[in-house]
Amino acid sequence: xxxxxxxxxxxxxxxxxxxxxxxxxxxxxxxxxxxxxxxxxxxxxxxxxxxxxxxxxxxxxxxxxxxxxxxxxxxxxxxxxxxxxxxxxxxxxxxxxxxxxxxxxxxxxxxxxxxxxxxxxxxxxxxxxxxxxxxxxxxxxxxxxxxxxxxxxxxxxxxxxxxxxxxxxxxxxxxxxxxxxxxxxxxxxxxxxxxxxxxxxxxxxxxxxxxxxxxxxxxxxxxxxxxxxxxxxxxxxxxxxxxxxxxxxxxxxxxxxxxxxxxxxxxxxxxxxxxxxxxxxxxxxxxxxxxxxxxxxxxxxxxxxxxxxxxxxxxxxxxxxxxxxxxxxxxxxxxxxxxxxxxxxxxxxxxxxxxxxxxxxxxxxxxxxxxxxxxxxxxxxxxxxxxxxxxxxxxxxxxxxxxxxxxxxxxxxxxxxxxxxxxxxxxxxxxxxxxxxxxxxxxxxxxxxxxxxxxxxxxxxxxxxxxxxxxxxxxxxxxxxxxxxxxxxxxxxxxx
Amino acid sequence: xxxxxxxxxxxxxxxxxxxxxxxxxxxxxxxxxxxxxxxxxxxxxxxxxxxxxxxxxxxxxxxxxxxxxxxxxxxxxxxxxxxxxxxxxxxxxxxxxxxxxxxxxxxxxxxxxxxxxxxxxxxxxxxxxxxxxxxxxxxxxxxxxxxxxxxxxxxxxxxxxxxxxxxxxxxxxxxxxxxxxxxxxxxxxxxxxxxxxxxxxxxxxxxxxxxxxxxxxxxxxxxxxxxxxxxxxxxxxxxxxxxxxxxxxxxxxxxxxxxxxxxxxxxx
Numbered sequence: 073x074x075x076x077x078x079x080x081x082x083x084x085x086x087x088x089x090x091x092x093x094x095x096x097x098x099x100x101x102x103x104x105x106x107x108x109x110x111x112x113x114x115x116x117x118x119x120x121x122x123x124x125x126x127x128x129x130x131x132x133x134x135x136x137x138x139x140x141x142x143x144x145x146x147x148x149x150x151x152x153x154x155x156x157x158x159x160x161x162x163x164x165x166x167x168x169x170x171x172x173x174x175x176x177x178x179x180x181x182x183x184x185x186x187x188x189x190x191x192x193x194x195x196x197x198x199x200x201x202x203x204x205x206x207x208x209x210x211x212x213x214x215x216x217x218x219x220x221x222x223x224x225x226x227x228x229x230x231x232x233x234x235x236x237x238x239x240x241x242x243x244x245x246x247x248x249x250x251x252x253x254x255x256x257x258x259x260x261x262x263x264x265x266x267x268x269x270x271x272x273x274x275x276x277x278x279x280x281x282x283x284x285x286x287x288x289x290x291x292x293x294x295x296x297x298x299x300x301x302x303x304x305x306x307x308x309x310x311x312x313x314x315x316x317x318x319x320x321x322x323x324x325x326x327x328x329x330x331x332x333x334x335x336x337x338x339x340x341x342x343x344x345x346x347x348x349x350x351x352x353x354x355x356x357x358x359x360x361x362x363x364x365x366x367x368x369x370x371x372x373x374x375x376x377x378x379x380x381x382x383x384x385x386x387x388x389x390x391x392x393x394x395x396x397x398x399x400x401x402x403x404x405x406x407x408x409x410x411x412x413x414x415x416x417x418x419x420x421x422x423x424x425x426x427x428x429x430x431x432x433x434x435x436x437x438x439x440x441x442x443x444x445x446x447x448x449x450x451x452x453x454x455x456x457x458x459x460x461x462x463x464x465x466x467x468x469x470x471x472x473x474x475x476x477x478x479x480x481x482x483x484x485x486x487x488x489x490x491x492x493x494x495x496x497x498x499x500x501x502x503x504x505x506x507x508x509x510x511x512x513x514x515x516x517x518x519x520x521x522x523x524x525x526x527x528x529x530x531x532x533x534x535x536x537x538x539x540x541x542x543x544x545x546x547x548x549x550x551x552x553x554x555x556x557x558x559x560x561x562x563x564x565x566x567x568x
Numbered sequence: 569x570x571x572x573x574x575x576x577x578x579x580x581x582x583x584x585x586x587x588x589x590x591x592x593x594x595x596x597x598x599x600x601x602x603x604x605x606x607x608x609x610x611x612x613x614x615x616x617x618x619x620x621x622x623x624x625x626x627x628x629x630x631x632x633x634x635x636x637x638x639x640x641x642x643x644x645x646x647x648x649x650x651x652x653x654x655x656x657x658x659x660x661x662x663x664x665x666x667x668x669x670x671x672x673x674x675x676x677x678x679x680x681x682x683x684x685x686x687x688x689x690x691x692x693x694x695x696x697x698x699x700x701x702x703x704x705x706x707x708x709x710x711x712x713x714x715x716x717x718x719x720x721x722x723x724x725x726x727x728x729x730x731x732x733x734x735x736x737x738x739x740x741x742x743x744x745x746x747x748x749x750x751x752x753x754x755x756x757x758x759x760x761x762x763x764x765x766x767x768x769x770x771x772x773x774x775x776x777x778x779x780x781x782x783x784x785x786x787x788x789x790x791x792x793x794x795x796x797x798x799x800x801x802x803x804x805x806x807x808x809x810x811x812x813x814x815x816x817x818x819x820x821x822x823x824x825x826x827x828x829x830x831x832x833x834x835x836x
Binding site: 093104 | 626629630633645646647648652654655657658659660661662664665710713714716717718719762763
């Protein structure tokens with residue numbers, strides 16, 4: 073007998089939905105899923121409450137910028153939060169902005185800049201949502217100075233699977249607040265946030281470049297500026313060997329003081345922040361195509377060398393002015409740059425970003441770069457940053473450094489690449505390092521257990537059982553790192 | 569926490585799960601109960617596809633399912649009125665999940681009520697907009713989202729040579745088919761960058777319930793022949809708009825080039 077269109081509880085909510093392949097930003101992990109796009113907090117509550125009642129697993133997703141499996145799920149539905157995206161208000165005196173969870177960094181800075189403010193923390197792309205940034209506690213190039221996203225959040229609303237809303241801050245239910253930041257969407261959905269922003273007196277920052285002959289020199293350069301710089305970021309050439317191991321280029325940036333920019337009125341306009349429309353004559357939307365031609369070891373060795381020598385010239389220039397967007401959102405210069413890694417099934421990239429305490433960072437990163445070269449998997453892009461610790465329950469932050477390495481994934485060599493990551497993970501964990509799940513696709517529960525204190529993990533799981541008694545909030549990441557600890561197999565939930 | 573020996577029995581890594589539906593070949597045909605839609609379902613099922621067959625009339629779908637029982641593929645019938653756009657999201661999700669890796673999506677639903685020469689009937693026009701155009705957009709939007717996300721697939725819309733010009737006969741039919749062709753062209757331009765093909769089919773006279781009883785038809789082909797040609801062109805990816813059979817392409821060229829000051833005096 074022919075079936076009629078199913079009238080299940082979720083369909084009856086009339087929330088826009090689609091069925092599609094939902095993948096991580098790196099394109100090497102993903103799953104088909106029904107995606108619901110609530111347009112308001114009320115719709116979000118209704119969807120979550122229905123899933124809670126029906127025991128349907130929920131994977132929370134913002135802009136899908138996590139590289140790995142944090143934003144997709146082979147079980148249940150995906151909630152895409154981007155429709156819950158109103159900016160609710162701005163307190164100019166205190167510089168505090170109130171937004172819904174689906175508001176993106178792009179919306180936020182375009183709203184704030186003409187008002188003379190800039191988000192205190194922004195990642196390398198303006199696409200992520202505020203809820204996603206809080207849930208993964210993402211950081212920017214100023215992590216060492218102002219902390220990560222969580223440190224800028226003054227208050228937030230959390231929608232629990234039951235549909236109930238909890239408001240939390242450092243004063244109100246601080247235990248919950250500490251757990252929600254960096255909770256990866258496993259405790260509830262962040263529907264509203266109050267965020268502290270930073271007053272700026274120009275639409276530009278002053279940038280100085282410094283070329284470094286090797287990794288240790290670069291870390292010394294950066295360490296020397298931790299006290300005075302506003303932003304610090306180092307680019308690392310993964311191909312350089314021997315005495316040049318880890319050579320690269322440091323960018324040190326400063327906010328301008330009041331009155332320093334005579335054209336502040338003009339530079340604070342959104343139009344001043346436009347990223348270049350073309351690069352070397354290619355329209356920017358097509359730049360990934362020529363990059364694709366260079367996407368192999370020889371091409372990337374060449375590109376990294378060219379960048380190093382250009383960097384040496386750049387370092388001889390006087391410090392220059394660059395727009396906030398131009399300095400911060402490097403990843404947005406080339407839309408869909410990830411397609412340069414190939415678009416066929418199984419191709420793409422992973423980013424491996426260990427965080428290592430400052431005492432041992434240089435030695436660990438050198439070992440890692442050597443390991444990559446020994447095994448024939450050189451990272452096509454390496455980025456070095458300085459971090460500071462924070463007190464969130466599932467934090468990856470520490471007083472030290474991180475080195476983000478982009479690896480091309482070739483389906484034929486995937487196993488070997490994962491083996492290399494395991495070897496690097498051993499080096500990092502032995503040195504007391506940590507990992508960051510917005511980037512990771514390779515760690516297992518065993519590694520996760522080793523860097524998080526056991527009592528913090530126990531606290532988190534107790535809270536999870538209280539707030540999400542049916543365990544509906546999960547993702548492929550959840551099942552990769554938590555489930556082997558909690559359950560012998562998949563949760564006994566109805567497949568949806 | 570730093571005692572490495574205690575945790576070595578736990579797995580250090582687990583590779584993220586891959587999709588499990590990649591092995592099965594699937595298709596969805598909307599408007600599957602008769603005509604070109606039904607013929608496409610038959611051909612795809614014979615080739616081994618699992619085909620989601622959507623139509624308003626459940627008895628015809630049941631008959632089709634019964635007829636295809638012994639073939640290598642399978643029919644997954646779903647009763648749905650394309651005028652109910654609210655149902656499309658869940659309906660598409662149900663079918664897409666059921667059929668496996670979706671290779672083809674076909675929108676073949678269409679109505680052409682008889683309209684008199686001096687008849688201006690808003691009710692009939694509205695029905696045609698709903699079925700021929702609004703339903704197509706609701707369904708193709710869903711298919712486009714899936715194809716875009718999986719970076720593969722072929723989307724086929726059944727337009728008509730009637731969409732090439734606004735003729736005297738049935739203004740709304742011509743308008744909806746013209747609208748469909750333009751809509752599909754936009755989808756094609758959006759989806760081609762991820763390797764998804766969008767094929768607009770413009771059949772001439774095909775022996776189907778829609779043309780039954782009409783006079784003055786010529787070059788009539790069977791629905792099965794039309795389906796064969798459509799599938800072959802969808803796979804070859806040469807044509808973006810395919811007249812079926814191809815000789816109508818020449819007719820279309822001529823008709824599209826007649827200037828309006830002559831066209832309005834002609835009786836075609």
